[in-house]
Amino acid sequence: MNCGRNDGTVVAAHYQGLRSSQYGKGKGQKPHDILVADLCHKCHSAFDNYEMGEGTGLAKKIDASEQFQHLILKTLIRRFQKGTIQL
Numbered sequence: 899m900n901c902g903r904n905d906g907t908v909v910a911a912h913y914q915g916l917r918s919s920q921y922g923k924g925k926g927q928k929p930h931d932i933l934v935a936d937l938c939h940k941c942h943s944a945f946d947n948y949e950m951g952e953g954t955g956l957a958k959k960i961d962a963s964e965q966f967q968h969l970i971l972k973t974l975i976r977r978f979q980k981g982t983i984q985l
Contacts, residue, residue, distance in 0.1 A: 899935050899936050899937065899969045899972045899973050899976070900935070900937055900938075900941040900965075900969055901938060901940070901941055903938040903940070903941075904938075905938060905939075907938045907939035907940075908936050908937065908938050909936070909937065909939075909942065910931075910934035910935070910936060910973075911934060911935050911936075911937040911941075911942040911945060911946075912928040912929050912931075912933060912934055913929045913933040913934070913935075913966055913967070913970060914929075914945060914946060914966065915962070915963030915964075915966050915967060916959055916960065916963045917963070918933075921933050932974075933970055934970065934973060935966060935969035935970045935972070935973045936969075936973045936976070937969070945962065945966060948962065950962040950965055950966075951963075951965065
């Protein structure tokens with residue numbers, strides 16, 4: 899959902915943003931499974947290693963968190979459109 903790559907490495911990456919603990923993330927636990935973005939290995943790694951985001955310090959963390967949330971929403975929309983998730 900981030901770069902458009904479809905190279906066989908795309909997986910559901912769990913949200914790692916600033917508020918992830920409010921969604922179940924804890925020591926040894928990932929946030930809720932609905933909070934995932936379909937990312938290739940390169941993008942997934944970049945988010946996990948805090949390489950995403952504009953600015954420095956807290957501003958960079960906030961930007962990366964917002965970017966990830968946007969990708970989660972794009973993933974959910976695509977899954978609804980494909981029928982993977984239904985209401």
